Amino acid sequence: MQQLKHAGFIFLLFFLIESLTLPTKPQDVDNINVSRKFIDENLASMAIITFAQYVQEATFDDMEMLIRDVMKYRDKCLEGKTLPECSQLANDMLQEMICSMEGLPQKYNFSHCCSKVDFKRRLCFLYNKKANVGFLPPFPTLDPEEKCEAIKNARDSFLNQYIYEVARRNSFVFAPTLLTVAARFEEVTKTCCEEQQKANCFQAKAIPITQYLKAFSSYQKYVCGALMKFGPKVLNSINIAVFSKKFPNIEFKELTSLLEDVSSMYHGCCAGDVLQCIRDQSQVMSHICSKQDSISSKIKECCEKKIPEREDCIINSNKDDRPMNVSPTEAKFTGSEHMCQERDTDPDDFFARFLYEYSRSHSDLSTPELLRIAGVYKDLLADCCDRETLTDCYHHMEIKFNVTTGKSLQMVQQECEHFQNLGQDGLKYHYFIKLTKIAPQLSTEELISLGNDMVTALITCCTLSDEFACVDDLADLVLGELCGINENRTINPAVDHCCTANFAFRRPCFESLKADKTYVPPPLSQDLSVFPADWCQSQNEELQGKKNRFLIEAVRLRPQLADKELLSVLARFISGVEKCCAVPEPEACFREERQNIG
Template structure:
């Protein structure tokens, strides 16, 4: 997949949700018959995605039963559209067939949804989805040769199972995105199964597909969370900021028309209505290309392409040139701003966001929303004074103060990354997140910490450092807050997640450890390391260290610096070089027996009756401990 500019990152996530197998002629995109044909031809994938996302615990055998039923249903309705059952909305028909599966609603706690209808039923299915998928078994892995044999034996069966496994672990990803992932993975499997070094090929070529899925999952959950918690108004402002930066020449009237199509698609996509999501996404792309003359001068060649290539081409196109008639000044210099605001407040602030966004391509989407919020407060105050124009002419100072504060947050984060590196900064955020939200599962905290580290590793060397970091970190906070408006973590975190979407990043910066949390009892098993401790590249070892760090951070016995230092230097203190390795000339690393014993002694202290030791008492004497210095303090390098 072509490498995207990070200045286009949010736009990339926002728009590229078209299936690779949608209709191929640009003029046919708005033909409902073409879209309907696509749905009928892809009924198996659509059924698998919807079922696996709604009932993540369902087995693949359950899915196969429902797929067969839905295919038969489709065939009956294609043959005779006048049958009463064929007048149902596709999503309703699918949900009813799930209820009809013997024993399944009872087994998977869906019985209470069966008696509901319309919006209440859709909400019931939605709230059954679980973002934390730690309850599922690990993603099944096959030897490359076995994988290729299964692929060659039955490409259809192989891909169906792949879609099932991906969909149940990504319950909030839009169906068109999952269809694109499946198409990309099919290309990867087809190419790699012809290669001699299959494992290397899969590793290299599957990585962009995985990143594509992760990026979309993060963005779609973030935007749907904003939509479900704060409503259409916040969703519209997100879309205005994104589109105004990408298409700065678009007229405000045309933008508002496009926003209607873009925002309306989130009803179906966020609820998990697979069919409606596909239809609405196609409608958005058609709108852009049908009005390209008034939207962008950079997409003409893109709109002449077939749809699979067209969507990606538009996303990779450069931002349009900024026009000369930018009218940002009118929102601070006009004498009649208070009257204009009062005539139509929503439209007035939407136009301000449009003008400010297209005039500031260097700012992140969250920062543009913060500025819009600040401007609303400025006018609210100024329009109640004796001299409103004299008051709101100083609004730019408020804008600059807000942006400067956001810049300082990003600068501090990138300084941490430069000082500690990717691993060190991951430990830092693992500890901070755990102390702030200890109620989250260990796996979820590890995932969030890794994503924070990845955001900084990706962005902190770029010229667009601020916008890149602020956009990506906001996505991580969106995952923490969750898509479900009823999600509760603790009062402080809930306040940041639910009070103000634009300023939640600033809110999280001020959070301290949750002192009301009662940590679980420490067990000695927590510190059980085997000889594989010294295999520094072992991924499972890294996972073990991450889990230990989270569990220690929950207990609050140690300061952040001590926790980071202990994990960063664990292998260094506990491993010694043995005989030269037989392969490659490097060293065999051996575990120091005394180190494991000292770790277990530390576990005994933490799991004993007096667990709340001071950091000083945990800082053992290096001479007594040898090279295994317990929880000694040093900066992770």
């Protein structure tokens, strides 16, 4: 999990109907046939994912009703392709079916979406998705023996319910990621059901699946959040930096061609247009594999794999070595007399070329840092081009780049020092306090998740040789989670400003935030010194979870306290609980201890 990278997205209901409009070049036809075969084999699972992500509150029975309607519609339109109702886009028709289910829009509160049409309806369904799934019941768990019995006697139903439960809790995750999760889960059940110690087997083998889902989910939400909040130019910049670092041998013209497919893919995937998503995602991988010689020497084996293993393999392949002819500083961008003229001729192309050249020659930098450098360069050039004498101005550019990177490096070093000095629990408390002070409006579970993610990033990265890029990339994903995907998410003025002002500089912006000045703590009727009787029965993870929630609640109630004072409150409270849980009458003991808590 050093770097979280790209993932694809695959779904199609009515491929045969709409394939008449697809390109007909030989490689495109091959690509279509491969995609169609994969779709035919996974149609039911894909339909489940789509419905579960759109209507997260819906029951499994609701979902089964819709799937029956979808299959009837598909069979009808395969027989009569010219029927008027068969000319709609797949995603529009699916939303129409959801809206037509009796009582469903009212029951699950999306009638306002059904009253809209076309693009506005699509956008409404998208904005109706919820990343925070605290409203859903806990993920259902079965005894290992029950799991094995269920998959033995009713495999399809068991796996369908698993996909449904995972998809509704991960409403922004791309479908192929969820299909891969389901496939890996099925493999785990096959393996573990043959073992004597089934419970231990399931527990151990579930961890990599959870990590896979979390990693790909974070990156997908990060990129889609960038697109939806900042627009296609920022999305394009991210992809230029990522692909230039990963494939430094690629020529700019070839990169530009590839990015057209990549950008189209993300537009479709992030907007929920499942048909465009499968076309473009498959086209991206086909494009890369058809140009291996000019793109990468590390993906030959990947391109021989099937969907979706091919995509996963390419995503996780090693980056190529930097070509010998690539210079760390490109003179035509920092010392040419014609820079301003070239910039004015085609600004988008000019700055894209700069980011491409800088990224492929500085592959040790994080993606956010490369975007910061590009932003600094754009501002510096604007200043230089307004002056009569340009030479002196140009010479300062590399210095400015180094200063920008130095500030980011210092931020990472400080975070890794926290990791070294505080230990894992202390580091968690540090981030719980910090995040709660700047964003107390977030739910306790969100704050715990964000804090844990920051700790995971530092534990993962702070002992690596590429510590800087790893920390900066992963920490930026955490901020992506905090800021959310939808542009209508709001937390408080300071946080909202950092989330929307400048994508590349979100990290420095958040680093400078103090406690939210607009926040009004709840009345102290919620007394921190009230004895929690259930703590005496709690152990291990459950007990740690209670400590985490207590600390966050203490910050909400007393945000004016310094970090050390808040940790002292927590320590005194835990000490009081431990002492009193050891005596016959813990509540009476705690009443005596409460004055020590503060």
